[in-house]
Amino acid sequence: MMILPEFELLRPRSVDEAIAAARGASGRFDYLAGGTDLLCNYKWGINTEPTVISLRHIADLRGRDGGRVGGGVTLGELERDADFLHDYPVFERTLDRLASPLIRQTGTVAGNLLVDTRCIWLNQSEFARQALGNCLKADGPECRVVKGSTDYCYANYSGDMAPVFMVLGATITLAGPDGQRTMPLREFFVGDGIERFVKKKEEIVVSIDIPSDAKTLRASYQKFRVREAWDFPELAVAAAARMDGDRIAELFLVANAVSTIPLWLDDVAQKHVGATLDDASIEEIVADVMKASKPVRATLLPPTYRKQMVGVMTRRALREIRGDADAGAQPGTQPGTQPGAAA
Amino acid sequence: MPKTLVTLHVNGATYEVAVKPQDTLALALRDGCGLTGTKIGCDMGTCGCCTVLVEGRPVLSCLTLALEAEDWQIETIEGLSGAERLHPVQEAFATCGGSQCGYCTPGFVMTSVALLRDNAAPSRDEIKAAIAGNLCRCTGYAKIVDAVEKAGSDMRSADAGATPPTTGEKDDAGIQGRRQTAAAGR
Numbered sequence: 323m324m325i326l327p328e329f330e331l332l333r334p335r336s337v338d339e340a341i342a343a344a345r346g347a348s349g350r351f352d353y354l355a356g357g358t359d360l361l362c363n364y365k366w367g368i369n370t371e372p373t374v375i376s377l378r379h380i381a382d383l384r385g386r387d388g389g390r391v392g393g394g395v396t397l398g399e400l401e402r403d404a405d406f407l408h409d410y411p412v413f414e415r416t417l418d419r420l421a422s423p424l425i426r427q428t429g430t431v432a433g434n435l436l437v438d439t440r441c442i443w444l445n446q447s448e449f450a451r452q453a454l455g456n457c458l459k460a461d462g463p464e465c466r467v468v469k470g471s472t473d474y475c476y477a478n479y480s481g482d483m484a485p486v487f488m489v490l491g492a493t494i495t496l497a498g499p500d501g502q503r504t505m506p507l508r509e510f511f512v513g514d515g516i517e518r519f520v521k522k523k524e525e526i527v528v529s530i531d532i533p534s535d536a537k538t539l540r541a542s543y544q545k546f547r548v549r550e551a552w553d554f555p556e557l558a559v560a561a562a563a564r565m566d567g568d569r570i571a572e573l574f575l576v577a578n579a580v581s582t583i584p585l586w587l588d589d590v591a592q593k594h595v596g597a598t599l600d601d602a603s604i605e606e607i608v609a610d611v612m613k614a615s616k617p618v619r620a621t622l623l624p625p626t627y628r629k630q631m632v633g634v635m636t637r638r639a640l641r642e643i644r645g646d647a648d649a650g651a652q653p654g655t656q657p658g659t660q661p662g663a664a665a
Numbered sequence: 666m667p668k669t670l671v672t673l674h675v676n677g678a679t680y681e682v683a684v685k686p687q688d689t690l691a692l693a694l695r696d697g698c699g700l701t702g703t704k705i706g707c708d709m710g711t712c713g714c715c716t717v718l719v720e721g722r723p724v725l726s727c728l729t730l731a732l733e734a735e736d737w738q739i740e741t742i743e744g745l746s747g748a749e750r751l752h753p754v755q756e757a758f759a760t761c762g763g764s765q766c767g768y769c770t771p772g773f774v775m776t777s778v779a780l781l782r783d784n785a786a787p788s789r790d791e792i793k794a795a796i797a798g799n800l801c802r803c804t805g806y807a808k809i810v811d812a813v814e815k816a817g818s819d820m821r822s823a824d825a826g827a828t829p830p831t832t833g834e835k836d837d838a839g840i841q842g843r844r845q846t847a848a849a850g851r
């Protein structure tokens with residue numbers, strides 16, 4: 323059995339109460355939603371706090387209205403929401419391949435955006451970590467993945483929802499002691515595997531809003547994972563495009579799970595606006611996305627292989643957007659699961 | 666941290682259990698309510714052994730805090746049928762060989778019960794998708810999928826008033842009895 327550390331559990335009923343509770347905890351607290359990420363990290367003894375503030379009983383964080391999704395909406399609720407999937411069909415496969423149905427049952431949208439970065443060195447039992455020597459992210463002297471790094475953690479961003487929300491142009495609304503603020507989700511993620519985003523500790527993710535014109539975007543999320551039943555992404559690519567005839571009028575690209583944050587590839591996307599989506603143009607975009615992705619050895623598979631697979635996933639995403647019938651099809655066993663077998 | 670009394674509504678009964686804030690629902694069910702049919706495997710969300718139903722939906726009790734579960738309607742493997750009978754899903758796991766060591770079985774049964782309440786006639790692919798979060802190290806899954814398929818068919822026959830086809834009649838009583846105990850998860 324994995325033992326949770328001792329903590330005090332607070333269960334506020336409103337966003338304001340939760341923020342007040344957070345201020346009272348003087349920075350030594352964590353918010354808890356579905357608990358499917360936080361409680362695992364606590365059981366591993368990673369960066370635990372003496373106070374846990376549950377957001378589960380706050381009605382204002384629930385519910386969906388058009389493209390507005392409450393931070394406390396569970397992934398299971400979203401995957402059963404036929405109207406939402408009709409408007410934004412890219413989420414159907416994104417959700418289907420995100421964790422397991424049991425995790426999705428309680429895991430929330432906000433919890434997914436804020437899911438802690440993962441690393442093969444860190445995400446182990448306390449016993450194993452201590453035997454290996456703690457790393458920078460767990461109060462050790464230096465990073466174990468990139469030796470010599472004493473001020474930058476390279477742990478991998480591994481949430482599946484953020485890249486899709488980003489290419490659809492979603493905004494995120496935060497509530498904190500100084501009131502509410504809203505920003506494009508692509509500006510939310512910054513920094514290394516410890517810093518991760520611009521959110522202040524006390525701030526609560528109230529909602530994610532997808533603009534209504536995103537309904538006319540063609541989008542695809544291609545995720546590569548080791549285990550098919552459920553697994554975190556080893557890498558993934560989200561793409562969305564608005565076509566003007568056979569030309570790209572707008573293009574949005576995110577390379578996911580190859581860095582500490584989902585990589586918003588604006589330069590690459592802008593460069594290819596106006597191009598057609600023929601095979602040659604797709605290969606040019608593939609090459610640029612691969613060039614921009616610089617994975618390190620923080621996950622199971624070797625970085626060179628993951629970089630190669632970023633290309634494969636980009637190609638599949640763009641072919642799906644083009645309308646190729648089998649482009650996004652990922653059979654039960656993925657081709658190229660073994661390093662060296664990329665197709 | 667001192668213990669607090671929490672009221673848990675499990676299988677139609679009410680339990681008052683003293684828990685610490687960090688106690689999981691799995692722990693409270695097993696140690697507090699004495700309902701040890703719910704198993705703890707990985708304790709990290711990866712195996713599904715600890716699955717219980719909350720408001721009819723399968724939830725991992727190892728990643729749920731007991732204090733959060735106050736006021737929820739919880740169902741565990743013990744509540745599926747009386748002490749004397751098996752639920753059709755348990756029956757099908759026993760007769761199809763969907764349970765070997767039995768440790769994963771309560772979790773699979775609870776997930777399957779929730780699936781069949783939503784979808785009385787799931788395809789094999791739908792069954793596989795629903796049980797994707799439950800791990801079994803013994804059976805190889807094929808017999809589990811057989812069992813869920815059979816349970817669905819038995820339950821539909823029973824609903825239509827027909828007698829479900831019986832299987833496993835050749836088993837001697839001892840083996841049948843042992844399988845039933847494993848399927849019940851006790």
Ligand SMILES: Cc1cc2nc3c(=O)[nH]c(=O)nc-3n(C[C@H](O)[C@H](O)[C@H](O)COP(=O)(O)OP(=O)(O)OC[C@H]3O[C@@H](n4cnc5c(N)ncnc54)[C@H](O)[C@@H]3O)c2cc1C
Nearest residue numbers: 355356357358359360421429430433434481482527553710
């Ligand atoms: C076995 C397993 C497999 C998984 N596979 C995947 C996968 O394939 N893809 C994937 O993306 N994820 C995966 N996850 C990770 C994760 O559990 C889910 O992404 C889930 O959505 C997290 O949501 P939660 O509500 O449970 O978050 P919690 O664990 O409750 O919280 C996660 C973080 O978010 C913060 N938080 C939560 N809600 C708010 C809010 N409203 N405001 C401010 N802060 C908040 C918490 O403080 C915490 O830091 C997996 C987890 C497990 C255990």
Ligand code: SF4
Nearest residue numbers: 441457465475476477
């Ligand atoms: S990337 Fe380095 S610092 Fe970050 S968790 Fe891994 S080993 Fe630790």
Ligand code: FES
Nearest residue numbers: 706707708713727
């Ligand atoms: S014990 Fe809960 S998922 Fe394994």
Ligand code: FES
Nearest residue numbers: 765766801802803
């Ligand atoms: S029957 Fe042994 S783990 Fe499933």
